[in-house]
Amino acid sequence: MIAEMIPESSSRVVLVTGSRSWNDAKSMRETFSDAWRGWGPKNVTRPVLLSGHCPKGADAMAELMWRDAGSEITILPADRSAHRGAAGFQRNQEMVGAAQVFREAGAQVLCTAFLNLCRKPGCPKRSQEQLMPDASGHFLHGTIHCRARARAAGIKTTNVSHWV
Template sequence: MIPESFSHVVLVTGYRSWNDEQSMRSAFNDAWRDWGAENVTRPVLISGHCPDGADAMAERLWRAAGFEIRTFAAAWSAHGKRAGFQRNQEMVDAAQVFREAGAQVLCTAFLGFCRKPGCPQRDQEQLMPHTPGHFSHGTIHCRSCARAAGIVTATVIHPSLPPF
Protein backbone atom coordinates (compact mmCIF):
# COMPACT_ATOMS: atom_id res chain seq x y z
CA MET A 1 0.00 0.00 0.00
CA ILE A 2 1.33 3.41 -0.95
CA PRO A 3 0.76 5.94 1.84
CA GLU A 4 -1.51 8.71 0.66
CA SER A 5 -1.53 12.18 2.11
CA PHE A 6 -4.29 11.73 4.66
CA SER A 7 -4.18 14.18 7.53
CA HIS A 8 -6.23 12.04 9.94
CA VAL A 9 -7.19 8.38 10.09
CA VAL A 10 -10.01 6.79 12.07
CA LEU A 11 -9.86 3.01 12.29
CA VAL A 12 -13.31 1.77 13.26
CA THR A 13 -13.93 -1.58 14.90
CA GLY A 14 -17.17 -2.61 16.47
CA TYR A 15 -19.94 -4.89 17.41
CA ARG A 16 -21.94 -6.39 14.51
CA SER A 17 -25.19 -5.34 16.17
CA TRP A 18 -24.08 -1.78 16.99
CA ASN A 19 -27.11 0.48 16.55
CA ASP A 20 -26.34 3.64 18.51
CA GLU A 21 -25.63 6.36 15.96
CA GLN A 22 -25.60 9.11 18.59
CA SER A 23 -22.67 7.52 20.47
CA MET A 24 -20.78 6.98 17.23
CA ARG A 25 -21.31 10.58 16.13
CA SER A 26 -20.15 11.75 19.56
CA ALA A 27 -16.97 9.67 19.33
CA PHE A 28 -16.15 11.08 15.89
CA ASN A 29 -16.96 14.64 17.02
CA ASP A 30 -14.73 14.20 20.08
CA ALA A 31 -11.87 13.17 17.77
CA TRP A 32 -12.38 16.26 15.61
CA ARG A 33 -12.38 18.51 18.70
CA ASP A 34 -9.22 16.85 20.05
CA TRP A 35 -7.46 17.19 16.71
CA GLY A 36 -8.73 20.70 16.06
CA ALA A 37 -11.29 20.77 13.26
CA GLU A 38 -9.17 23.21 11.26
CA ASN A 39 -6.34 20.63 11.17
CA VAL A 40 -8.49 17.84 9.70
CA THR A 41 -7.89 18.50 6.01
CA ARG A 42 -8.15 15.00 4.51
CA PRO A 43 -9.60 12.37 6.84
CA VAL A 44 -10.03 8.71 5.97
CA LEU A 45 -11.94 5.89 7.64
CA ILE A 46 -10.44 2.40 7.83
CA SER A 47 -13.23 -0.15 8.13
CA GLY A 48 -13.60 -3.93 8.22
CA HIS A 49 -16.57 -3.47 5.87
CA CYS A 50 -19.05 -5.66 7.79
CA PRO A 51 -22.48 -5.11 6.21
CA ASP A 52 -24.07 -4.66 9.65
CA GLY A 53 -23.36 -2.84 12.88
CA ALA A 54 -20.53 -0.42 13.60
CA ASP A 55 -18.65 -0.80 10.31
CA ALA A 56 -21.74 -0.19 8.17
CA MET A 57 -22.85 2.75 10.31
CA ALA A 58 -19.42 4.40 10.27
CA GLU A 59 -19.12 3.98 6.51
CA ARG A 60 -22.58 5.50 6.01
CA LEU A 61 -21.73 8.51 8.21
CA TRP A 62 -18.39 9.10 6.49
CA ARG A 63 -19.85 8.69 3.01
CA ALA A 64 -22.62 11.20 3.87
CA ALA A 65 -19.94 13.69 5.01
CA GLY A 66 -18.05 13.22 1.74
CA PHE A 67 -14.98 11.64 3.39
CA GLU A 68 -12.84 8.83 2.00
CA ILE A 69 -13.08 5.22 3.19
CA ARG A 70 -10.60 2.35 2.89
CA THR A 71 -12.22 -1.05 3.44
CA PHE A 72 -10.65 -4.32 4.51
CA ALA A 73 -13.18 -7.10 4.11
CA ALA A 74 -12.37 -10.38 5.82
CA ALA A 75 -11.58 -13.27 3.46
CA TRP A 76 -13.79 -15.82 5.23
CA SER A 77 -13.70 -18.43 2.45
CA ALA A 78 -9.91 -18.32 2.25
CA HIS A 79 -9.05 -18.08 5.96
CA GLY A 80 -12.03 -19.51 7.84
CA LYS A 81 -12.52 -18.47 11.47
CA ARG A 82 -9.18 -16.63 11.55
CA ALA A 83 -10.20 -14.28 8.70
CA GLY A 84 -11.59 -11.60 11.00
CA PHE A 85 -8.50 -11.54 13.18
CA GLN A 86 -6.23 -11.45 10.12
CA ARG A 87 -8.27 -8.57 8.68
CA ASN A 88 -8.03 -6.70 11.99
CA GLN A 89 -4.25 -6.88 11.90
CA GLU A 90 -4.24 -5.71 8.27
CA MET A 91 -6.30 -2.65 9.27
CA VAL A 92 -3.93 -1.85 12.13
CA ASP A 93 -0.93 -2.30 9.81
CA ALA A 94 -2.51 0.12 7.31
CA ALA A 95 -3.16 2.65 10.08
CA GLN A 96 0.50 2.41 11.07
CA VAL A 97 1.59 3.09 7.47
CA PHE A 98 -0.54 6.23 7.42
CA ARG A 99 0.81 7.28 10.84
CA GLU A 100 4.39 6.82 9.60
CA ALA A 101 3.48 9.04 6.63
CA GLY A 102 2.45 11.80 9.08
CA ALA A 103 -1.27 11.24 9.70
CA GLN A 104 -2.87 11.46 13.12
CA VAL A 105 -4.46 8.06 13.85
CA LEU A 106 -7.26 7.03 16.19
CA CYS A 107 -8.87 3.64 16.69
CA THR A 108 -12.52 3.83 17.75
CA ALA A 109 -13.81 0.61 19.33
CA PHE A 110 -17.60 0.27 19.70
CA LEU A 111 -18.15 -2.52 22.22
CA GLY A 112 -21.11 -4.77 22.91
CA PHE A 113 -21.27 -8.07 24.78
CA CYS A 114 -20.58 -11.35 23.01
CA ARG A 115 -23.93 -12.98 22.28
CA LYS A 116 -22.54 -16.20 20.82
CA PRO A 117 -24.63 -19.08 22.24
CA GLY A 118 -22.47 -21.50 24.21
CA CYS A 119 -19.34 -19.36 23.90
CA PRO A 120 -16.61 -21.07 25.97
CA GLN A 121 -15.38 -17.64 27.11
CA ARG A 122 -18.80 -16.61 28.43
CA ASP A 123 -17.67 -16.25 32.08
CA GLN A 124 -14.44 -14.37 31.38
CA GLU A 125 -13.89 -10.71 32.19
CA GLN A 126 -12.25 -8.81 29.34
CA LEU A 127 -12.42 -5.11 29.99
CA MET A 128 -13.60 -4.25 33.47
CA PRO A 129 -12.99 -6.20 36.67
CA HIS A 130 -16.02 -7.89 38.18
CA THR A 131 -18.07 -7.50 34.99
CA PRO A 132 -20.01 -10.62 34.06
CA GLY A 133 -19.56 -11.82 30.50
CA HIS A 134 -17.19 -10.50 27.92
CA PHE A 135 -17.17 -8.22 24.93
CA SER A 136 -17.34 -9.16 21.26
CA HIS A 137 -14.25 -11.11 20.24
CA GLY A 138 -13.42 -9.31 17.00
CA THR A 139 -13.75 -5.83 18.47
CA ILE A 140 -11.59 -6.69 21.48
CA HIS A 141 -8.99 -8.28 19.20
CA CYS A 142 -8.76 -5.26 16.88
CA ARG A 143 -8.70 -2.86 19.85
CA SER A 144 -5.87 -4.90 21.42
CA CYS A 145 -3.86 -4.92 18.17
CA ALA A 146 -4.26 -1.15 17.83
CA ARG A 147 -3.20 -0.52 21.42
CA ALA A 148 -0.20 -2.87 21.04
CA ALA A 149 0.82 -0.83 17.98
CA GLY A 150 0.71 2.37 20.04
CA ILE A 151 -2.41 3.70 18.32
CA VAL A 152 -4.54 5.98 20.48
CA THR A 153 -7.80 4.15 21.14
CA ALA A 154 -11.22 5.46 22.13
CA THR A 155 -13.52 2.84 23.62
CA VAL A 156 -17.29 3.33 23.45
CA ILE A 157 -19.47 0.86 25.34
CA HIS A 158 -23.01 0.45 24.06
CA PRO A 159 -25.37 2.52 26.25
CA SER A 160 -27.73 -0.44 26.72
CA LEU A 161 -25.10 -2.19 28.85
CA PRO A 162 -24.91 -1.63 32.60
CA PRO A 163 -22.68 1.25 33.72
CA PHE A 164 -19.14 0.30 34.68
Template structure:
Protein backbone atom coordinates (compact mmCIF):
# COMPACT_ATOMS: atom_id res chain seq x y z
CA UNK A 1 0.00 0.00 0.00
CA UNK A 2 1.41 3.43 -0.88
CA UNK A 3 2.29 5.85 1.90
CA UNK A 4 -0.60 8.15 2.86
CA UNK A 5 -0.29 11.67 4.21
CA UNK A 6 -3.30 13.34 5.81
CA UNK A 7 -3.29 17.12 5.85
CA UNK A 8 -5.51 19.43 7.83
CA UNK A 9 -5.45 23.18 7.93
CA UNK A 10 -7.17 26.38 8.81
CA UNK A 11 -9.35 28.14 6.28
CA UNK A 12 -7.21 31.23 6.71
CA UNK A 13 -3.81 29.58 6.13
CA UNK A 14 -1.96 31.33 3.28
CA UNK A 15 1.75 30.57 3.80
CA UNK A 16 2.46 28.54 0.68
CA UNK A 17 6.20 28.23 1.43
CA UNK A 18 5.58 26.50 4.78
CA UNK A 19 3.16 24.09 3.09
CA UNK A 20 5.55 23.37 0.22
CA UNK A 21 8.47 22.73 2.57
CA UNK A 22 6.39 20.52 4.89
CA UNK A 23 5.08 18.41 2.02
CA UNK A 24 8.56 18.07 0.51
CA UNK A 25 10.07 17.05 3.86
CA UNK A 26 7.46 14.32 4.35
CA UNK A 27 7.71 13.11 0.75
CA UNK A 28 11.49 12.87 1.17
CA UNK A 29 10.91 10.49 4.11
CA UNK A 30 9.06 8.15 1.73
CA UNK A 31 12.07 8.02 -0.58
CA UNK A 32 10.08 10.28 -2.94
CA UNK A 33 7.62 7.49 -3.55
CA UNK A 34 5.64 8.43 -6.70
CA UNK A 35 2.64 6.47 -5.37
CA UNK A 36 2.34 8.57 -2.18
CA UNK A 37 -1.24 9.74 -1.57
CA UNK A 38 -2.35 13.04 -0.08
CA UNK A 39 -5.57 12.73 1.94
CA UNK A 40 -7.38 16.08 1.94
CA UNK A 41 -10.59 17.55 3.33
CA UNK A 42 -11.08 19.28 -0.03
CA UNK A 43 -11.76 22.75 1.31
CA UNK A 44 -11.75 25.11 -1.69
CA UNK A 45 -9.58 27.64 0.14
CA UNK A 46 -6.88 27.40 2.77
CA UNK A 47 -4.19 24.86 3.45
CA UNK A 48 -6.21 22.07 1.79
CA UNK A 49 -6.27 23.90 -1.55
CA UNK A 50 -2.59 24.83 -1.35
CA UNK A 51 -1.59 21.25 -0.48
CA UNK A 52 -3.68 19.80 -3.29
CA UNK A 53 -2.24 22.24 -5.85
CA UNK A 54 1.35 21.44 -4.88
CA UNK A 55 0.71 17.68 -4.74
CA UNK A 56 -1.03 17.59 -8.13
CA UNK A 57 1.65 19.83 -9.68
CA UNK A 58 4.12 17.08 -8.82
CA UNK A 59 1.95 14.44 -10.50
CA UNK A 60 0.92 12.77 -7.24
CA UNK A 61 -2.46 11.38 -6.20
CA UNK A 62 -4.94 13.33 -4.08
CA UNK A 63 -7.72 11.55 -2.21
CA UNK A 64 -10.44 14.13 -1.49
CA UNK A 65 -12.96 13.94 1.36
CA UNK A 66 -15.32 16.92 1.10
CA UNK A 67 -17.63 17.50 4.04
CA UNK A 68 -21.30 16.76 3.44
CA UNK A 69 -22.75 20.00 4.79
CA UNK A 70 -26.25 19.48 3.41
CA UNK A 71 -28.35 16.67 4.88
CA UNK A 72 -30.74 14.69 2.65
CA UNK A 73 -33.63 16.73 4.05
CA UNK A 74 -31.95 19.97 2.93
CA UNK A 75 -30.90 21.18 6.38
CA UNK A 76 -27.31 22.04 7.25
CA UNK A 77 -25.22 19.56 9.24
CA UNK A 78 -23.14 21.79 11.51
CA UNK A 79 -20.97 18.80 12.51
CA UNK A 80 -20.17 17.80 8.93
CA UNK A 81 -16.62 19.14 9.10
CA UNK A 82 -15.84 17.33 12.35
CA UNK A 83 -17.42 14.10 11.03
CA UNK A 84 -15.36 14.33 7.84
CA UNK A 85 -12.18 15.01 9.81
CA UNK A 86 -12.70 11.93 11.98
CA UNK A 87 -13.49 9.80 8.92
CA UNK A 88 -10.22 10.91 7.26
CA UNK A 89 -8.21 9.97 10.35
CA UNK A 90 -10.04 6.64 10.45
CA UNK A 91 -8.71 5.83 6.95
CA UNK A 92 -5.39 5.09 8.69
CA UNK A 93 -2.90 7.57 7.21
CA UNK A 94 0.81 7.10 7.94
CA UNK A 95 1.28 10.70 9.06
CA UNK A 96 -0.65 13.92 9.58
CA UNK A 97 0.59 17.44 8.92
CA UNK A 98 -1.49 20.22 10.47
CA UNK A 99 -1.37 23.88 9.42
CA UNK A 100 -3.14 25.68 12.25
CA UNK A 101 -3.86 29.40 12.20
CA UNK A 102 -5.17 31.06 15.37
CA UNK A 103 -6.07 27.73 17.01
CA UNK A 104 -8.52 26.66 14.28
CA UNK A 105 -11.16 24.37 15.79
CA UNK A 106 -11.46 22.03 12.82
CA UNK A 107 -7.74 21.52 12.23
CA UNK A 108 -7.10 21.19 15.96
CA UNK A 109 -9.89 18.59 16.23
CA UNK A 110 -8.28 16.55 13.43
CA UNK A 111 -4.84 16.86 15.03
CA UNK A 112 -6.05 15.75 18.45
CA UNK A 113 -8.00 12.81 17.04
CA UNK A 114 -4.98 11.67 15.01
CA UNK A 115 -2.80 11.82 18.13
CA UNK A 116 -5.41 9.80 20.03
CA UNK A 117 -5.27 7.17 17.25
CA UNK A 118 -1.45 7.02 17.49
CA UNK A 119 -0.78 8.62 14.09
CA UNK A 120 2.52 10.54 13.96
CA UNK A 121 1.95 14.27 13.50
CA UNK A 122 3.80 17.39 12.44
CA UNK A 123 2.30 20.74 13.42
CA UNK A 124 2.82 24.17 11.89
CA UNK A 125 1.12 26.97 13.81
CA UNK A 126 0.73 30.67 13.10
CA UNK A 127 -1.27 33.61 14.37
CA UNK A 128 -2.66 36.65 12.65
CA UNK A 129 -2.20 38.74 15.79
CA UNK A 130 1.31 40.20 16.18
CA UNK A 131 2.92 39.03 19.40
CA UNK A 132 0.24 36.45 20.11
Protein backbone atom coordinates (compact mmCIF):
# COMPACT_ATOMS: atom_id res chain seq x y z
CA MET A 1 0.00 0.00 0.00
CA ILE A 2 2.75 2.48 0.91
CA ALA A 3 4.65 1.84 -2.33
CA GLU A 4 1.54 2.85 -4.30
CA MET A 5 1.54 6.25 -2.56
CA ILE A 6 5.13 7.04 -3.52
CA PRO A 7 5.47 9.51 -6.42
CA GLU A 8 8.09 8.54 -8.95
CA SER A 9 11.24 10.57 -9.51
CA SER A 10 11.34 12.37 -6.17
CA SER A 11 14.91 13.35 -5.40
CA ARG A 12 14.51 14.59 -1.82
CA VAL A 13 12.13 13.57 0.96
CA VAL A 14 11.59 15.11 4.37
CA LEU A 15 9.82 13.10 7.07
CA VAL A 16 8.40 15.49 9.65
CA THR A 17 7.75 14.44 13.23
CA GLY A 18 6.88 16.73 16.10
CA SER A 19 4.41 17.67 18.75
CA ARG A 20 0.89 18.99 18.41
CA SER A 21 2.07 21.99 20.44
CA TRP A 22 4.97 22.91 18.13
CA ASN A 23 4.63 26.63 17.31
CA ASP A 24 8.05 27.75 16.11
CA ALA A 25 7.60 28.44 12.39
CA LYS A 26 10.92 30.27 12.17
CA SER A 27 12.94 27.25 13.36
CA MET A 28 11.00 24.94 11.06
CA ARG A 29 11.55 27.19 8.04
CA GLU A 30 15.28 27.43 8.86
CA THR A 31 15.50 23.64 9.22
CA PHE A 32 13.95 23.09 5.79
CA SER A 33 16.13 25.82 4.25
CA ASP A 34 19.27 24.25 5.76
CA ALA A 35 18.29 20.90 4.23
CA TRP A 36 17.87 22.49 0.78
CA ARG A 37 21.22 24.27 1.05
CA GLY A 38 22.89 21.03 2.11
CA TRP A 39 21.39 19.15 -0.80
CA GLY A 40 22.09 21.92 -3.28
CA PRO A 41 18.89 23.59 -4.55
CA LYS A 42 19.56 22.54 -8.15
CA ASN A 43 19.57 18.89 -7.01
CA VAL A 44 16.09 19.09 -5.48
CA THR A 45 13.47 17.84 -7.92
CA ARG A 46 9.94 16.93 -6.83
CA PRO A 47 10.57 17.25 -3.08
CA VAL A 48 8.10 15.35 -0.93
CA LEU A 49 7.04 15.83 2.67
CA LEU A 50 5.98 12.77 4.67
CA SER A 51 3.52 13.85 7.35
CA GLY A 52 1.35 12.21 10.00
CA HIS A 53 -1.27 14.86 9.15
CA CYS A 54 -2.10 16.07 12.66
CA PRO A 55 -4.36 19.13 12.29
CA LYS A 56 -2.20 21.23 14.62
CA GLY A 57 1.43 21.62 15.58
CA ALA A 58 4.46 20.42 13.61
CA ASP A 59 2.58 18.38 10.98
CA ALA A 60 0.11 21.14 10.14
CA MET A 61 2.83 23.79 10.06
CA ALA A 62 5.08 21.72 7.79
CA GLU A 63 2.21 20.87 5.45
CA LEU A 64 1.30 24.56 5.15
CA MET A 65 4.91 25.49 4.31
CA TRP A 66 5.16 22.74 1.69
CA ARG A 67 1.78 23.60 0.14
CA ASP A 68 2.80 27.28 -0.04
CA ALA A 69 6.00 26.20 -1.84
CA GLY A 70 3.98 24.11 -4.30
CA SER A 71 5.65 20.87 -3.16
CA GLU A 72 4.13 17.42 -2.77
CA ILE A 73 2.89 16.00 0.52
CA THR A 74 2.30 12.35 1.31
CA ILE A 75 0.11 12.00 4.37
CA LEU A 76 0.03 8.96 6.61
CA PRO A 77 -2.46 9.73 9.39
CA ALA A 78 -2.79 7.61 12.50
CA ASP A 79 -5.61 5.05 12.29
CA ARG A 80 -7.09 5.41 15.76
CA SER A 81 -10.03 3.10 15.06
CA ALA A 82 -7.73 0.20 14.14
CA HIS A 83 -4.82 0.79 16.52
CA ARG A 84 -6.34 2.79 19.41
CA GLY A 85 -3.64 4.00 21.82
CA ALA A 86 -0.84 2.61 19.67
CA ALA A 87 -2.06 4.41 16.53
CA GLY A 88 0.60 7.11 16.64
CA PHE A 89 3.42 4.62 17.10
CA GLN A 90 2.06 2.44 14.27
CA ARG A 91 1.80 5.52 12.02
CA ASN A 92 5.38 6.50 12.89
CA GLN A 93 6.59 3.12 11.70
CA GLU A 94 4.55 3.48 8.50
CA MET A 95 6.13 6.89 7.83
CA VAL A 96 9.61 5.44 8.35
CA GLY A 97 8.66 2.56 6.04
CA ALA A 98 7.55 5.05 3.38
CA ALA A 99 10.82 6.95 3.80
CA GLN A 100 12.72 3.70 3.24
CA VAL A 101 10.74 3.05 0.03
CA PHE A 102 11.68 6.52 -1.23
CA ARG A 103 15.32 5.90 -0.33
CA GLU A 104 15.32 2.55 -2.13
CA ALA A 105 13.96 4.38 -5.19
CA GLY A 106 17.00 6.69 -5.09
CA ALA A 107 15.77 9.68 -3.07
CA GLN A 108 17.78 11.31 -0.31
CA VAL A 109 15.73 11.22 2.88
CA LEU A 110 15.89 13.39 5.98
CA CYS A 111 13.88 13.02 9.19
CA THR A 112 13.23 16.35 10.92
CA ALA A 113 12.29 15.93 14.58
CA PHE A 114 10.72 19.00 16.19
CA LEU A 115 11.11 18.24 19.89
CA ASN A 116 9.05 19.67 22.74
CA LEU A 117 9.14 18.65 26.38
CA CYS A 118 6.73 16.13 27.86
CA ARG A 119 4.59 17.98 30.40
CA LYS A 120 2.62 14.96 31.60
CA PRO A 121 2.65 15.03 35.43
CA GLY A 122 4.27 11.94 36.90
CA CYS A 123 5.17 10.52 33.49
CA PRO A 124 6.77 7.08 34.02
CA LYS A 125 9.24 7.71 31.18
CA ARG A 126 10.73 10.76 32.87
CA SER A 127 13.93 8.93 33.82
CA GLN A 128 14.31 7.07 30.50
CA GLU A 129 14.74 9.93 28.04
CA GLN A 130 17.27 12.38 29.34
CA LEU A 131 17.92 15.72 27.72
CA MET A 132 21.13 17.65 27.88
CA PRO A 133 22.98 18.27 31.15
CA ASP A 134 21.63 21.84 31.27
CA ALA A 135 17.97 20.88 30.75
CA SER A 136 15.76 18.68 32.88
CA GLY A 137 12.92 16.49 31.68
CA HIS A 138 12.38 14.51 28.55
CA PHE A 139 10.91 14.93 25.09
CA LEU A 140 7.45 13.94 23.93
CA HIS A 141 7.10 10.22 23.41
CA GLY A 142 5.70 10.12 19.87
CA THR A 143 8.40 12.36 18.44
CA ILE A 144 11.13 10.41 20.24
CA HIS A 145 9.65 7.15 18.94
CA CYS A 146 9.53 8.31 15.32
CA ARG A 147 13.03 9.75 15.53
CA ALA A 148 14.34 6.48 17.02
CA ARG A 149 12.66 4.40 14.30
CA ALA A 150 14.14 6.66 11.60
CA ARG A 151 17.61 6.42 13.11
CA ALA A 152 17.30 2.63 13.40
CA ALA A 153 16.46 2.55 9.69
CA GLY A 154 19.63 4.53 8.89
CA ILE A 155 17.76 7.73 8.01
CA LYS A 156 19.66 10.95 8.65
CA THR A 157 17.90 12.90 11.41
CA THR A 158 17.93 16.56 12.33
CA ASN A 159 16.75 17.56 15.81
CA VAL A 160 15.16 20.93 16.51
CA SER A 161 14.06 21.76 20.03
CA HIS A 162 12.70 24.55 22.12
CA TRP A 163 11.37 24.62 25.62
CA VAL A 164 7.71 25.61 25.74
